[in-house]
Amino acid sequence: MTIATGNYKLRVNDLRKTFGSLVALEGASIDVKEGEFLTLLGPSGSGKTTLLLAIAGLNDPDSGAIWIDGRLTTYLPPFKRDIGMVFQNYALFPHMTVFDNIAFPLRMRRGAEREIKDSVNRVLDIIQLPDIAQRYPRQLSGGQQQRVALARALVYEPSIVLMDEPLGALDKKLRDQLQLEIKQLHAKLNIAVLYVTHDQEEALVMSDRICLMRDGRIEQLGTPDELYFSPRTVFAADFLGESNLLSGRVTARDANEAAVRLDDGTELRGVIQEGIVEGERVRVMVRPESIALLNGGEAPENVVEADLENAIMTGGTIKCFFRTGSGLQLSARTLTGGPLAARKVASGKQRPGKQRLGWSRERTVVLKDA
Amino acid sequence: MRELRAAAPADTLKEAGSVEPSESGGGDSALRASGRRALAAWPLLPAFIFLGIAFVYPVALLLGTSFVDSSGELSTVHYTRLYDSRVVSRVLTITFEIAAWTTVFSVIAAYPVAYLLSTVRGSTRNTLIIWVLMPFWTSFLVRTFAWMVLLGRNGAVNQFLDILGIVDPPTFIYNFSGVMIGMVHALMPLCVLTMLSVMESIDHNLSRAASTLGARPGQAFWRVYFPLSVPGVAAGALLVFITALGFFITPALLGSERETVIVQLIIFQIKDMLNWGFAGAIAVFLLIVALIIFFIYDRLVGLSTLSGGSARAETNAKSNFIGWVGRRLGGLFIEVMARGSDLIGQGMERAFPQRPDKPRRKGGRAAIWATALLVIVFLAVPAFFIIPVSFTEAQFLSWPPRGFSLQWYESVLSNPVWVEAGLRSLLIAISAGGLGMLFGVPAAFYIARKARFKTAMIGFLVSPIIMPNIIIAVSLFYLYARLGLVGTDLGLVIGHTVLAVPYVVVTMIAVLKHYDERLDHAAYTLGANKARTFVHVTFPLMRAGMVAAFMFAFIISFDELTIALFVTGGQVTTLPKKMWDDALLQVSPTLAAVAAMVLVFMTIVILVSELVRRRGVQVQ
Numbered sequence: 006m007t008i009a010t011g012n013y014k015l016r017v018n019d020l021r022k023t024f025g026s027l028v029a030l031e032g033a034s035i036d037v038k039e040g041e042f043l044t045l046l047g048p049s050g051s052g053k054t055t056l057l058l059a060i061a062g063l064n065d066p067d068s069g070a071i072w073i074d075g076r077l078t079t080y081l082p083p084f085k086r087d088i089g090m091v092f093q094n095y096a097l098f099p100h101m102t103v104f105d106n107i108a109f110p111l112r113m114r115r116g117a118e119r120e121i122k123d124s125v126n127r128v129l130d131i132i133q134l135p136d137i138a139q140r141y142p143r144q145l146s147g148g149q150q151q152r153v154a155l156a157r158a159l160v161y162e163p164s165i166v167l168m169d170e171p172l173g174a175l176d177k178k179l180r181d182q183l184q185l186e187i188k189q190l191h192a193k194l195n196i197a198v199l200y201v202t203h204d205q206e207e208a209l210v211m212s213d214r215i216c217l218m219r220d221g222r223i224e225q226l227g228t229p230d231e232l233y234f235s236p237r238t239v240f241a242a243d244f245l246g247e248s249n250l251l252s253g254r255v256t257a258r259d260a261n262e263a264a265v266r267l268d269d270g271t272e273l274r275g276v277i278q279e280g281i282v283e284g285e286r287v288r289v290m291v292r293p294e295s296i297a298l299l300n301g302g303e304a305p306e307n308v309v310e311a312d313l314e315n316a317i318m319t320g321g322t323i324k325c326f327f328r329t330g331s332g333l334q335l336s337a338r339t340l341t342g343g344p345l346a347a348r349k350v351a352s353g354k355q356r357p358g359k360q361r362l363g364w365s366r367e368r369t370v371v372l373k374d375a
Numbered sequence: 376m377r378e379l380r381a382a383a384p385a386d387t388l389k390e391a392g393s394v395e396p397s398e399s400g401g402g403d404s405a406l407r408a409s410g411r412r413a414l415a416a417w418p419l420l421p422a423f424i425f426l427g428i429a430f431v432y433p434v435a436l437l438l439g440t441s442f443v444d445s446s447g448e449l450s451t452v453h454y455t456r457l458y459d460s461r462v463v464s465r466v467l468t469i470t471f472e473i474a475a476w477t478t479v480f481s482v483i484a485a486y487p488v489a490y491l492l493s494t495v496r497g498s499t500r501n502t503l504i505i506w507v508l509m510p511f512w513t514s515f516l517v518r519t520f521a522w523m524v525l526l527g528r529n530g531a532v533n534q535f536l537d538i539l540g541i542v543d544p545p546t547f548i549y550n551f552s553g554v555m556i557g558m559v560h561a562l563m564p565l566c567v568l569t570m571l572s573v574m575e576s577i578d579h580n581l582s583r584a585a586s587t588l589g590a591r592p593g594q595a596f597w598r599v600y601f602p603l604s605v606p607g608v609a610a611g612a613l614l615v616f617i618t619a620l621g622f623f624i625t626p627a628l629l630g631s632e633r634e635t636v637i638v639q640l641i642i643f644q645i646k647d648m649l650n651w652g653f654a655g656a657i658a659v660f661l662l663i664v665a666l667i668i669f670f671i672y673d674r675l676v677g678l679s680t681l682s683g684g685s686a687r688a689e690t691n692a693k694s695n696f697i698g699w700v701g702r703r704l705g706g707l708f709i710e711v712m713a714r715g716s717d718l719i720g721q722g723m724e725r726a727f728p729q730r731p732d733k734p735r736r737k738g739g740r741a742a743i744w745a746t747a748l749l750v751i752v753f754l755a756v757p758a759f760f761i762i763p764v765s766f767t768e769a770q771f772l773s774w775p776p777r778g779f780s781l782q783w784y785e786s787v788l789s790n791p792v793w794v795e796a797g798l799r800s801l802l803i804a805i806s807a808g809g810l811g812m813l814f815g816v817p818a819a820f821y822i823a824r825k826a827r828f829k830t831a832m833i834g835f836l837v838s839p840i841i842m843p844n845i846i847i848a849v850s851l852f853y854l855y856a857r858l859g860l861v862g863t864d865l866g867l868v869i870g871h872t873v874l875a876v877p878y879v880v881v882t883m884i885a886v887l888k889h890y891d892e893r894l895d896h897a898a899y900t901l902g903a904n905k906a907r908t909f910v911h912v913t914f915p916l917m918r919a920g921m922v923a924a925f926m927f928a929f930i931i932s933f934d935e936l937t938i939a940l941f942v943t944g945g946q947v948t949t950l951p952k953k954m955w956d957d958a959l960l961q962v963s964p965t966l967a968a969v970a971a972m973v974l975v976f977m978t979i980v981i982l983v984s985e986l987v988r989r990r991g992v993q994v995q
């Protein structure tokens with residue numbers, strides 16, 4: 006039962022899953038191409054794990070269809086799906102050595118012992134842990150266990166590898182390091198990966214595409230750039246990164262550009278999607294790092310004058326809080342090595358004062374008010 | 376009964392293995408430090424002194440007599456006789472046969488129940504556990520009577536088979552199968568609890584991981600889940616086997632002459648032959664057998680599994696031959712089972728191909744539920760048959776009961792022997808429970824919080840319940856005969872307190888494990904001294920646990936027969952002893968009435984303590 010799926014390793018079509026009266030998943034459709042890294046991102050309870058488990062065959066969807074490598078597998082048991090899965094707590098078998106853990110899927114597929122040995126050793130080399138084959142999982146550090154779990158899911162070259170918050174149990178530093186390692190491994194082996202996290206930074210760092218989920222539905226699916234700079238909903242704008250979300254009304258629009266009057270009277274220009282009409286209430290999103298502190302020459306489309314009320318040094322950047330004469334509040338982010346004004350306020354040496362702020366039309370997104 | 380449940384030894388010794396590192400210090404200061412530590416160990420003293428006098432000393436005394444002949448000379452005459460006697464070897468064979476089969480059946484039936492319990496949550500789980508524990512808390516004798524009502528020639532089971540048209544049903548009672556049914560019924564809950572404590576710690580993601588890696592359910596079970604559950608299976612089997620070796624009530628009432636077990640032989644030697652030395656020799660033999668079994672167990676899976684530790688790792692043939700052989704055989708067994716079940720799985724898939732577009736049937740889960748529920752019905756239901764029977768108008772026990780009458784209740788309540796026996800049992804159970812708390816609670820506090828060598832200390836304190844009761848009973852009888860304590864209430868209370876202390880210690884340690892000591896520290900920083908902290912903070916929070924510990928000790932004493940059988944010396948009687956004496960003559964409707972009252976009384980006691988416990992939980 007195959008359909009023309011091109012080089013898609015995974016296709017999910019209109020999946021629905023309920024637990025009693027709770028709709029955990031609704032109208033979920035995604036696809037993952039060969040060699041693509043797709044991340045499911047969303048707040049707790051948004052249905053990421055439910056979707057992943059349905060793909061793994063660990064829970065049955067109510068309706069919809071799943072194809073893996075062109076084969077319909079919606080209700081096939083997990084052991085017939087040709088997937089690899091990495092669990093959050095690794096799920097390494099504690100009574101088996103690392104070697105036996107990694108050999109397990111090969112033995113289930115009845116490989117010859119000689120080949121099994123070669124494959125395991127090869128994959129242990131790839132994860133750069135060639136000397137731990139005879140150890141038990143409890144004798145490994147968290148990071149090492151994570152790598153072994155990865156090796157176990159990769160060794161039999163499944164069509165797609167599923168990972169449910171694989172780095173959730175590690176500390177920040179190790180997590181950063183393993184993010185890069187997984188990313189490199191992915192590039193090297195050219196495997197399709199479906200990854201789950203609720204850490205937006207992790208999603209932005211690792212993914213080719215991100216699927217943002219909310220209350221069991223897909224909110225937006227796109228590249229990290231698209232999601233970050235062109236969110237399609239207030240929720241997406243709010244969930245990823247920081248943003249200024251300003252309420253107002255559309256005064257004029259053409260194909261993809263609009264003029265908006267904010268509630269305090271400020272006029273702004275920005276990018277607008279289909280389906281919003283003149284006069285409709287909207288929210289305007291501007292990222293803090295898109296707002297520049299102007300000194301003179303530049304002339305971006307949107308300019309306001311505001312008082313610097315407060316500034317906080319957060320390491321590489323300074324976060325500045327402004328308020329205009331009409332009462333509009335804005336936050337901006339500048340590099341710590343940048344304009345003096347904010348830096349001085351941050352270290353408490355100078356009183357806040359008037360400042361011209363500006364940002365471009367492309368970085369201003371007009372969104373339907375939720 | 377969550378608190379009580381937690382008191383199964385295997386569950387509680389879990390963290391006991393950890394020994395705090397000793398502070399290092401040089402010469403003099405180290406001496407002073409160890410002296411201070413010894414002083415600080417005062418909470419252990421009452422329990423240790425009591426068990427030393429009332430348990431270690433009499434047992435040693437009895438074992439000593441086995442090496443002395445009738446003229447008082449040192450000799451091995453009793454052991455020679457033990458070795459030569461055909462009766463002894465026959466009784467030993469049947470005792471081991473009964474214990475072994477009881478273990479096999481208990482483990483097999485308990486496994487699906489424990490598995491199910493480890494996967495369900497919340498209130499379903501609590502309800503199921505109460506039903507599983509039903510037989511654990513209803514009196515031994517009541518349960519045995521119930522089986523007599525059910526399995527007798529005109530019992531409920533045969534009547535039922537008759538309705539089904541089976542005219543010549545097999546006899547289930549007064550033979551080996553009767554003993555099996557009674558013993559498995561009595562000991563399986565122990566097995567369920569022990570396995571449950573292990574299975575609850577198995578990550579259920581492991582089986583799911585195995586299936587995503589390509590393992591069929593059979594392979595996933597045999598290669599991943601089963602090996603991880605082995606420590607629980609082994610510990611459960613060991614406890615059942617050792618306990619079964621010391622059983623005699625069930626074989627005596629549900630078996631025939633052929634099912635005479637070793638404990639009955641000891642009783643016979645003392646009661647009828649007055650041959651202490653020979654009885655002592657049999658007791659020593661029993662003890663040695665138990666020790667050998669513990670030794671083999673340790674080599675095979677490791678004693679640490681009894682306290683929730685993990686099983687022995689791979690060993691080589693030289694350092695641990697038994698363990699090595701066991702591993703090989705175990706590996707072989709798993710390999711065969713895994714491959715076999717995989718073949719069956721493949722066959723099933725070929726016969727009923729899986730459709731990718733239709734949800735598959737969840738047959739496995741339903742089968743586990745069905746099996747587990749069947750076992751739970753077997754555990755919980757029989758006791759209730761005693762109630763209708765007690766209202767019969769007939770002069771003999773029969774099923775179904777004829778008419779309705781309260782005459783048997785009247786005859787019990789108007790008989791001073793029964794009433795006195797009941798009151799004495801109540802009094803002794805309260806005293807033994809109280810004394811058990813007095814000795815056990817301080818020891819538990821000390822062990823849970825400060826002690827080094829925790830495992831050894833707990834091991835000593837629980838040894839009275841690991842050792843077959845008969846040895847304690849005979850030893851105490853021997854000592855009491857010299858002190859003139861036979862037939863006294865004091866003697867009974869002391870005997871039951873020996874059993875109460877271990878149960879209190881084990882329950883309290885389990886409870887204390889969950890107590891957050893920082894609450895005490897918070898009270899200190901807020902200005903409360905130690906005494907006030909205990910009264911206002913520790914005690915209120917621990918109340919539920921203490922009630923559970925007391926109830927545990929109370930129930931154990933109220934139901935105790937072995938020690939009572941000897942220590943009463945036929946002069947006074949407790950409720951279980953009176954029931955036993957009557958049952959040996961004939962199981963009459965009078966006994967059914969007594970049993971029904973005991974059943975109702977025990978149920979009320981358990982419900983009340985459960986209520987108190989829940990209130991305690993709410994406070995927290």
Ligand SMILES: Nc1ncnc2c1ncn2[C@@H]1O[C@H](COP(=O)(O)OP(=O)(O)OP(=O)(O)O)[C@@H](O)[C@H]1O
Binds near residue numbers: 050
């Ligand atoms: N087995 C289940 N029974 C009942 N409800 C469930 C079950 N599994 C998940 N849910 C519910 O379905 C919804 C989605 O859960 P899911 O685990 O998919 O969320 P998630 O996005 O993975 O969240 P998290 O980031 O916390 O892991 C939640 O409301 C959850 O409570």
Ligand SMILES: [Mg+2]
Binds near residue numbers: 053054055
């Ligand atoms: Mg999740």
